[in-house]
Amino acid sequence: xxxLSIRNLEVVFPLRTGTIPAIQDVSYDLxxxxxxxxxxxxxxxxxxxxxxxxxxxxQPGYLSxxxxxxxxxxxxxxxxxxxxxxxxxxxxxxxxDPMMTLNPVLTISTQMEETLLAHTRMTREAxxxxxxxxxxxxxxxxxxxxLEQYPHELSGGMRQRIVxxxxxxxxxxxxxxxxxxxxxxxxxxxxxxxxxxxxxNDYRMGLILITHDLGVxxxxxxxxxxMYAGRIIEQGNTxxxxxxxxxxxxxxxxGALPEMTRPGRRLNQIPGTMPSLQSIPTGCPFHDRCSxxxxxxRSHRPDLVxxxxxxxxxxxxxxx
Amino acid sequence: MSSDTxxxxxxxxxxxxxxxxxxxxxxxxxxxxxxxxxxxFILSSALAPWLAPFDPWDQTQFDIMDSEIPPAGSDGADGRxxxxxxxxxxxxxxxxxxxxxxxxxxxxxxxxxxxxIGVTVGLAAGYFGGRLDxxxxxxxxxxxxxxxxxxxxxxxxxxQTTVGPRFHEDFAVMIIILVIGVAEWPQYARTVRAxxxxxxxxxxxxxxxxxxxxxxxxxxxxxxxxxxSPLLVISTVQVANAIITEAALSFLGLGMPVTKPSLGALIxxxxxxxxxxxxxxxxxxxxxxxxxILSINLLGDWLRDVLNPxxxxx
Amino acid sequence: xxxxxxxxLVQAAVVMLVISVLSFSIQNHLGDPxxxxxxxxxxxxxxxxxxxxxGLNDPFLxxxxxxxGNAVKGDLGTSYFFKRPALEVIMDKLPATIxxxxxxxxxxxxxxxxxxxxxxxxxxxxxxxxxxGFSIVGISIPVFLTAIFLIYVxxxxxxxxxxxxxxxxxxxxxxxxxxxxTGDGLRHLLLPSISLASVILPLFVRMIRSEMMEVLETExxxxxxAKGLPRQRVWMVHAFKNTLLPVVTxxxxxxxxxxxxxxxxxxxFQWPGMGFMFLEAxxxxxxxxxxxxLIVVGLIFVITNTVVDIVYGLVNPMVKLVGxxxxx
Numbered sequence: 001x002x003x004l005s006i007r008n009l010e011v012v013f014p015l016r017t018g019t020i021p022a023i024q025d026v027s028y029d030l031x032x033x034x035x036x037x038x039x040x041x042x043x044x045x046x047x048x049x050x051x052x053x054x055x056x057x058x059q060p061g062y063l064s065x066x067x068x069x070x071x072x073x074x075x076x077x078x079x080x081x082x083x084x085x086x087x088x089x090x091x092x093x094x095x096x097d098p099m100m101t102l103n104p105v106l107t108i109s110t111q112m113e114e115t116l117l118a119h120t121r122m123t124r125e126a127x128x129x130x131x132x133x134x135x136x137x138x139x140x141x142x143x144x145x146x147l148e149q150y151p152h153e154l155s156g157g158m159r160q161r162i163v164x165x166x167x168x169x170x171x172x173x174x175x176x177x178x179x180x181x182x183x184x185x186x187x188x189x190x191x192x193x194x195x196x197x198x199x200x201n202d203y204r205m206g207l208i209l210i211t212h213d214l215g216v217x218x219x220x221x222x223x224x225x226x227m228y229a230g231r232i233i234e235q236g237n238t239x240x241x242x243x244x245x246x247x248x249x250x251x252x253x254x255g256a257l258p259e260m261t262r263p264g265r266r267l268n269q270i271p272g273t274m275p276s277l278q279s280i281p282t283g284c285p286f287h288d289r290c291s292x293x294x295x296x297x298r299s300h301r302p303d304l305v306x307x308x309x310x311x312x313x314x315x316x317x318x319x320x
Numbered sequence: 321m322s323s324d325t326x327x328x329x330x331x332x333x334x335x336x337x338x339x340x341x342x343x344x345x346x347x348x349x350x351x352x353x354x355x356x357x358x359x360x361f362i363l364s365s366a367l368a369p370w371l372a373p374f375d376p377w378d379q380t381q382f383d384i385m386d387s388e389i390p391p392a393g394s395d396g397a398d399g400r401x402x403x404x405x406x407x408x409x410x411x412x413x414x415x416x417x418x419x420x421x422x423x424x425x426x427x428x429x430x431x432x433x434x435x436x437i438g439v440t441v442g443l444a445a446g447y448f449g450g451r452l453d454x455x456x457x458x459x460x461x462x463x464x465x466x467x468x469x470x471x472x473x474x475x476x477x478x479x480q481t482t483v484g485p486r487f488h489e490d491f492a493v494m495i496i497i498l499v500i501g502v503a504e505w506p507q508y509a510r511t512v513r514a515x516x517x518x519x520x521x522x523x524x525x526x527x528x529x530x531x532x533x534x535x536x537x538x539x540x541x542x543x544x545x546x547x548x549s550p551l552l553v554i555s556t557v558q559v560a561n562a563i564i565t566e567a568a569l570s571f572l573g574l575g576m577p578v579t580k581p582s583l584g585a586l587i588x589x590x591x592x593x594x595x596x597x598x599x600x601x602x603x604x605x606x607x608x609x610x611x612x613i614l615s616i617n618l619l620g621d622w623l624r625d626v627l628n629p630x631x632x633x634x
Numbered sequence: 635x636x637x638x639x640x641x642x643l644v645q646a647a648v649v650m651l652v653i654s655v656l657s658f659s660i661q662n663h664l665g666d667p668x669x670x671x672x673x674x675x676x677x678x679x680x681x682x683x684x685x686x687x688x689g690l691n692d693p694f695l696x697x698x699x700x701x702x703g704n705a706v707k708g709d710l711g712t713s714y715f716f717k718r719p720a721l722e723v724i725m726d727k728l729p730a731t732i733x734x735x736x737x738x739x740x741x742x743x744x745x746x747x748x749x750x751x752x753x754x755x756x757x758x759x760x761x762x763x764x765x766x767g768f769s770i771v772g773i774s775i776p777v778f779l780t781a782i783f784l785i786y787v788x789x790x791x792x793x794x795x796x797x798x799x800x801x802x803x804x805x806x807x808x809x810x811x812x813x814x815x816t817g818d819g820l821r822h823l824l825l826p827s828i829s830l831a832s833v834i835l836p837l838f839v840r841m842i843r844s845e846m847m848e849v850l851e852t853e854x855x856x857x858x859x860a861k862g863l864p865r866q867r868v869w870m871v872h873a874f875k876n877t878l879l880p881v882v883t884x885x886x887x888x889x890x891x892x893x894x895x896x897x898x899x900x901x902x903f904q905w906p907g908m909g910f911m912f913l914e915a916x917x918x919x920x921x922x923x924x925x926x927x928l929i930v931v932g933l934i935f936v937i938t939n940t941v942v943d944i945v946y947g948l949v950n951p952m953v954k955l956v957g958x959x960x961x962x
Contacts, residue, residue, distance in 0.1 A: 054860060056856065056859055056860060058851075080865075084862045084865075086862070087859065087861065087862035088861035093860040095856070095857055096853075097853060100852065100853035101853050101854055101857045102854060102857070103854040103872050103876070104854070104876070105875050106871070106872070106875070114867065114871075115861045115862070115863070118862055118863045118864060118867070119862060166861065462649055464887060465886070465890050466932075466935055467891045467893075469891070469894040469895065470890070470894035470931070473894070474928065477916040478660055480916075481916065481919050564776050567776050568776055568778060571776075571778045571898065571901075572898065572913060573917075584776075587778070587782070594785070594786055594790060595790060602782060606782070606783075609776065609779070610774055610775050610779065613776075614770070617770055617773060618770060621770060
């Protein structure tokens with residue numbers, strides 16, 4: 001039994017102009033201690049699919065169907081209190097922009113201790129010592145001093161370390177990291193990624209890493225899910241997917257990696273843009289950008305064909 | 321030539337009908353009702369000289385013997401006076417029609433004056449920044465902290481005692497427009513400044529500067545159009561506020577004189593009679609005033625929701 | 635922080651200086667103190683001698699300097715009408731105005747925070763829609779109309795509450811009178827304080843609602859939810875504390891607005907406070923009293939604004955690094 005098992009998840013946004021499906025038919029498993037990466041362009045539904053696990057999709061979106069089983073318990077229809085006990089406790093999150101994630105008017109100690117006090121009966125002193133321990137774990141120098149500071153007194157990289165420390169406080173089973181390095185400088189990005197990887201190994205935590213950067217995923221996650229227009233179009237072992245992408249879109253993504261281009265040559269781009277969620281074309285959502293398109297692609301949407309854990313939603317998957 | 325204009329107006333019409341503003345307007349009963357009420361007020365007060373049964377500014381047309389006649393439907397009503405008469409024997413309906421006009425004119429022109437001053441100051445402060453900016457914004461802060469009503473009361477009190485009530489009566493409308501216009505410019509200045517600061521960072525402004533356009537041209541042709549929606553939203557609120565301020569000043573006896581009463585002056589006029597039971601002298605102008613302001617505020621609320629400008633308030 | 639404080643105090647002093655110049659010019663140009671003293675019947679020579687003796691022929695700056703010196707000592711001239719020092723007259727009236735402002739502040743604080751916060755958290759709830767509807771109607775009714783309406787209903791028609799005056803008062807420490815401590819005084823205060831609150835309360839409700847709705851959409855509030863905090867903590871600590879910052883700043887300005895509106899409220903209810911006195915002074919062309927009122931009110935405005943800015947500085951941790959107006 002997987003630690004987290006998601007089946008046929010669908011999240012919709014009812015808007016004035018009609019109901020828009022942000023994600024459809026998303027299914028995957030996460031084993032204990034496993035690291036997976038969800039990749040896609042912005043608007044592909046990768047963040048929504050992660051926020052949906054904790055029932056934190058922003059208004060007016062909501063989870064319209066599907067099941068989420070965590071530690072053997074169905075939580076897609078759980079009440080608020082049950083979800084609260086899971087959030088930040090068993091499953092915690094790391095947000096994109098550390099400049100915006102921490103509350104500007106509360107000290108670091110308040111923002112760390114409150115998380116512990118919300119989930120465990122303990123004294124403030126006990127919470128404080130755990131906070132210091134976790135700040136050390138994310139390699140923050142003189143943590144006692146940092147605790148008394150406000151977020152604006154710290155650098156971006158430092159803040160993201162603190163956000164990671166907060167997510168570690170309760171020794172969660174899973175961390176969901178939503179573009180954790182996008183807002184940071186390139187040098188700091190690498191440090192934060194290494195830190196995340198080391199922590200996941202040390203604490204045996206599962207990781208769901210959401211990113212638009214295939215390079216980031218390839219460094220960290222064992223498995224990869226590629227999303228396009230609200231659906232998973234390809235999944236499998238990271239090394240296999242990158243070495244031999246089966247979906248033309250994935251191949252486009254891999255081809256666009258700077259490492260795949262010879263110096264002095266133009267970067268390979270995928271022509272066109274992803275369709276907006278309001279106007280997903282019939283058939284395969286990728287068909288009008290695909291160089292292998294056939295009539296079948298225009299009329300019938302390919303399902304995710306599962307060959308063990310490697311799967312692709314394409315009528316004409318690439319081989320080799 | 322004529323086909324040209326036709327085409328332009330045709331495309332304007334199409335653009336209007338396709339715009340989200342129009343879409344939301346025809347689906348919002350509150351906005352439509354407010355617009356209808358407001359339009360009928362503006363129209364009826366503009367046509368007051370033809371609609372009103374009497375001319376309330378002409379002393380020969382009313383008689384003290386007709387004073388305090390209750391409105392139609394009450395005991396002692398007089399067929400000539402649908403809404404009754406005031407203590408001077410003036411027809412309430414006529415005075416209200418004329419008074420509404422005065423209130424609207426003052427509200428609109430005071431707002432135009434505020435906008436003219438505030439937009440200029442805001443553009444200058446936002447575009448040039450630095451010491452000029454902090455100096456102008458400090459003045460705006462200080463003036464705002466003293467509030468329009470207070471500033472207006474003081475200026476008018478001093479003015480009235482210096483030049484004497486006679487002069488004041490003759491130029492009351494202009495003086496009040498001037499006072500409210502000058503006292504309330506910081507609202508516009510702050511909004512425009514915040515917009516300019518937001519727009520200035522964008523690349524098109526750099527582009528305009530690089531191709532050698534002067535600051536005035538960049539400000540008026542490139543930045544100002546982008547401040548349009550927030551300005552439109554605060555303008556509705558400002559007209560409503562100016563009308564309220566005028567009413568308050570007139571109620572205190574510092575605004576429009578009794579001989580040319582605005583709605584506020586009419587209410588002041590009737591206030592002393594509510595204890596003796598002549599409620600209509602206060603009640604009718606009061607209802608008109610509140611409905612007028614409410615319709616403007618509701619329209620403003622709707623506009624704010626539709627245009628949804630990030631109102632830079634601080 | 636100290637630089638911030640000093641800058642704020644210097645600014646307050648500059649504003650007071652400007653107010654004093656304006657007030658002095660008014661005193662200098664409004665009405666003729668000589669006529670008030672000796673009437674029209676005195677010859678021009680004696681008038682001129684008197685002028686020189688009173689220092690009215692001195693250069694403007696000399697006269698202003700004397701005015702300033704007297705003002706600092708608390709001498710703001712003598713009221714023509716009351717024949718008493720103007721400052722003394724104002725100090726007599728000040729407690730009544732403070733009572734009124736305190737009464738209105740009570741209503742505002744008790745209702746605006748819970749209603750505004752509730753409407754932000756549950757924007758679709760019927761109560762939120764109702765209170766938003768009420769607030770726009772409230773904003774659209776001028777304060778004097780609310781006052782007249784309340785008088786008409788509760789004093790004239792129902793006869794439940796008094797329509798004018800302050801009622802019984804208690805004298806505290808021999809100098810300060812208040813109607814907050816007697817039943818009769820509170821009965822008298824009820825309608826005026828509600829009228830005064832009626833302008834500001836809807837503004838506060840709307841402001842708290844919109845600020846808090848904006849804060850609820852921020853990343854740090856989403857993160858607070860993701861940390862699994864209890865909802866009360868997310869709302870009251872994470873969201874509300876950040877809502878308070880802008881509310882405190884605007885709230886300071888609203889205190890100023892309230893002082894201006896006391897003139898209207900006191901006039902309708904014939905409340906024996908500063909505002910009513912000021913309007914009477916205008917009608918009587920009692921220049922020293924007008925000037926004294928301007929200076930006292932100016933002082934109240936400057937003090938509240940300075941205090942609000944400093945409180946803002948204390949609540950907002952960011953101000954320690956940069957001054958509030960040096961953002962960006």
